[in-house]
Structures are given as C-alpha cells and as structure tokens.
Amino acid sequence: MPETARVLQFPARQTSTAVSPAEALEMAREYLSTAEEDRSENVKEKNLSNCDVLLAICKVLRDGMESSPAVTVTEASFLYRWAANPESAVGVFDEREYVLGEAALIAAKGSRLLGKLGDAERWLDRSDAAFRHIVNPAPSLAGIAFERLALRFAAGRYEETLELLPSLKSSFKKLGMGIENAKAQFLEAIALRFVGREEEHFTLLRDLEQASEVRACPSLHGQVLVHIGHHEAASGDFETAARTYEKALPIVMRGNRPVALCELKWAIGDAYRSQGSPRRALESYRAAKSDYQQLGFRAFVTQMSLLIAETLLALGRDREAEWEILSALPAIEEEKMVPEGFAAVALLRESVRRRKTDPNALRELREHLQAKS
Amino acid sequence: METGDPVVRLEEDPYEKEVRAIFHDTLGLIHIALVTHYGLEEGEAMELEKDLYLWFLRFCMRPGNSSPRESRPFLLVACCQFAREYQKYVIGAGVRRSNDRLKKLLDREPADVARDFSRSLDLLDFRNHDA
Numbered sequence: 001m002p003e004t005a006r007v008l009q010f011p012a013r014q015t016s017t018a019v020s021p022a023e024a025l026e027m028a029r030e031y032l033s034t035a036e037e038d039r040s041e042n043v044k045e046k047n048l049s050n051c052d053v054l055l056a057i058c059k060v061l062r063d064g065m066e067s068s069p070a071v072t073v074t075e076a077s078f079l080y081r082w083a084a085n086p087e088s089a090v091g092v093f094d095e096r097e098y099v100l101g102e103a104a105l106i107a108a109k110g111s112r113l114l115g116k117l118g119d120a121e122r123w124l125d126r127s128d129a130a131f132r133h134i135v136n137p138a139p140s141l142a143g144i145a146f147e148r149l150a151l152r153f154a155a156g157r158y159e160e161t162l163e164l165l166p167s168l169k170s171s172f173k174k175l176g177m178g179i180e181n182a183k184a185q186f187l188e189a190i191a192l193r194f195v196g197r198e199e200e201h202f203t204l205l206r207d208l209e210q211a212s213e214v215r216a217c218p219s220l221h222g223q224v225l226v227h228i229g230h231h232e233a234a235s236g237d238f239e240t241a242a243r244t245y246e247k248a249l250p251i252v253m254r255g256n257r258p259v260a261l262c263e264l265k266w267a268i269g270d271a272y273r274s275q276g277s278p279r280r281a282l283e284s285y286r287a288a289k290s291d292y293q294q295l296g297f298r299a300f301v302t303q304m305s306l307l308i309a310e311t312l313l314a315l316g317r318d319r320e321a322e323w324e325i326l327s328a329l330p331a332i333e334e335e336k337m338v339p340e341g342f343a344a345v346a347l348l349r350e351s352v353r354r355r356k357t358d359p360n361a362l363r364e365l366r367e368h369l370q371a372k373s
Numbered sequence: 374m375e376t377g378d379p380v381v382r383l384e385e386d387p388y389e390k391e392v393r394a395i396f397h398d399t400l401g402l403i404h405i406a407l408v409t410h411y412g413l414e415e416g417e418a419m420e421l422e423k424d425l426y427l428w429f430l431r432f433c434m435r436p437g438n439s440s441p442r443e444s445r446p447f448l449l450v451a452c453c454q455f456a457r458e459y460q461k462y463v464i465g466a467g468v469r470r471s472n473d474r475l476k477k478l479l480d481r482e483p484a485d486v487a488r489d490f491s492r493s494l495d496l497l498d499f500r501n502h503d504a
Contacts, residue, residue, distance in 0.1 A: 055431060092424045093451050136447045139437025177437050
C-alpha cells in the first residue's frame, strides 16, 4: 500500500494470513468448540478478524443449526454484534454487510426453530437491511424471502404461504438456485396438506422425490420420504408406508439432520398407532421425545408428551398418562403455546386433578399444538 | 495475478484454481479500470488487485452465487466501487487533485461504469473462444 494510503488508513487492508477453506473450517470448529465465556479476547480477535475463518464459522453454524438452535442463536447474535462494531476489522469491500446479513439470517432461522417467531422476524429485518448493501444481493434476499415464508407457515398462515410461493420459486429458478427451489417446493407440499389439498400434496412430494437436486441432498430427500410415508400411512396403506420409512432411514441418517430423524420416529409411531399397535407406537413416540429433548425443542417435546399420554390412555395406563400431561402443562403456559383462555387446557388440567383424564380435551389440545407447528 | 502475490498457497484446491484462472483472465481489464479510468497509481492498483482477488474468492463461495465465470460482472462492480471510494477519499483528504474527467467518472454509479466494462468481458470471451 502506498505511503499516502497507509497514512490515511484507507482502504483497510486484510492483515490476517490467508488460509485454505479446509484450514478455515478447522479453525472455525475449534473456535466454536470453546464456550463463549471461555474465549479470550485474543482468541476472538485472531479468529473473527480473519474473514475466511469468520465465514467458515457462519457455515458451521448454518450446517449445525438444527442440532443446537439455542447455541446457534447465541453464537450468531454475538457474531452480529461483533461485525456491527465499527472498530472490528471485517474483510474488505462489502464483507462487513455480508457477515451482518448472514449472522442475522442464521439467528432468524435458529429463533424460528426455537419457536420464537417475533425474534425471528426482527432478525430477518436486520438481515434484509445488511444484505441490501452487498454486491449481488439477489440470492441472499431470496434466502430471506424463503425464511419469511417459513415464518408465515410456522404461524399457521398456510394460504398466504401458498399465495407467495410461486414468485419465490420463480426467483430461485432465475438465479439457478436449484436446491433452494426444491426446498420452496417442499414447503409448498407441506402447506398444501394443511389446507386439505391432500392429492396435490402427495403428487408434489412424489415429483420432488424424483428430482435430481433432492436426491443429491440427503437431508431434504429424507424429509420428503418421511412425508410420503406419512401420507401412505394416513391413507391406510401401512405396508407401502413401512417400505418408504425403511428407505428413508439410511438417507435421513446420512443427512445429518437430527430433526428429520425425530420426524421419522414420530411418523413411524403414527403408523403403528393407526395400525392398532399402540405399544409399538409408544416406543417410537418415546424415542422421538427423547431426541427432541436433547435438541432442546420444547414445543415438540410437549406435543410428544401429549401424544404419549393419548397412547397410554388407549392402553389403559391412566396414571402414566397423567404424569405425561403434568410434565407438558408448564411448558404450554410458559411458552404461551395456546391463546389465553383456551378451554381445552383448563378442562384437561381439571380432569387430571380429578384423576379422570378427559381424552377429548387432550386430543383437542394436541391437535391445536400440532397444527401450529 | 501479478508478481509478489501473497495469497497463493502451495496446496490450492481445484475450485480456488478455477477462481484464480478467471480472475487472471479479467485482471487486464481490472487494471485498465483502476489505472486508466479511475486514475490510481500503479502501486495502488496492484495492492487493490490483491484485495480484490481475496474478495472474489470468498464472493464465489457465497451460497447462491453462480460460477466464477458468471460472477465476473460482479467483480467489475466491486472493482469500480472500491476504486471510486478510494479516489474520493484521497481527493477529499487533499492528497490528490481531481480533474473534470475524473470528477465525471466519480459522479457515475460504479455499477454503470462496470456495465460498460462488462461489454469488454464479452469481447474477451469471444477472443478466447476464437483462439
């Protein structure tokens, strides 16, 4: 850099050493394996001032989001605050804005997974504000648009989700974002089921299962198969459903997506239950609940508890069912999972208190929570 | 890449090689943009080109971005944007004087200037294809 520029300290030169993508990933993993409170200022400075490592940290957080969304949100929020500080050195050109946008988008997705939809929306606004200033913002802004639709879906606004999806799919197509387009179609397929368009839902899933982009992405492929199996089981075709789940299992495992494995166990439980095998259903539900507990997905743990309670009632194990319900009620209230005055909660609580669990209130509450998620 | 490039590693992965090749193909155009049009000194331009390479490598790896070849127009946008801000800063600080031609160029949006340069990319493609 010529003397004049050095005096003016412009442009900010990258002083960190260049590292290969593999080295950057290794450094990112090491950085993230240390708890935030144990990281010295030196460690933070060394890793975060190197843009290769910073972007690798974003990648590791993106890939591992579903295994530990709470940790992801904490880390992404820290990265955001760090990059927003004008004294932090963040790459060159538009890279500060890019890192801000990425960190906020990761925090938004993590918040959605945790059921904190308000937080997720605020993070998306931050991401949007940052990405608008980068070179070639279109792919990143399309990513935000997808996340906004996923939020609408999570809030139960299925018709709106379906109305806005075609425009997003067309953007993904134009931008050559094949896998993102497939994910948008998957969201569409699920939304179709929630508005009762079962046939279209199943046709779209079958088309997706054949798509080359989906087959190249085990996490999405596994999810598609789980939902196909779910539809087959719901239609009473248990043999076909069992074959589909068998096919899905190794793919889901390969996809390294713990949530999909939980969904598979849940779906297998549903299939057993519909088949009239409540004992086996109970095993699958308990396995799914334990996995959700490990992931910290409180909303799904609650749903599984209610589902387990219903199955226990069917088996005549009323006392155990009461315990499951009592373990679920505090989370329902603390996380405000139902609107104020939702009658089924009061009815259920009262019936459990009288040791005569009301199965209708239990089912109504479980179905409400399931529809919301 | 010009000599003295500090970012070349002994073990370069194939994707990096591809990005480097594309960057190298575009470097002549970038240099013209920086020196002839935006009036940077040779030394300043060479330093900026090193930063541009690092940026371009990371830019191509961003999720959703297309191939390095298709990303060249964005490289030119980044080049013009940075050259403009650099010159504005240097002139504003009184270290360098402006002139009418430079003032006109600095008043234009970098994306517009880069679009003009992108036409030269088509010419480059045509020449490479012809060869």
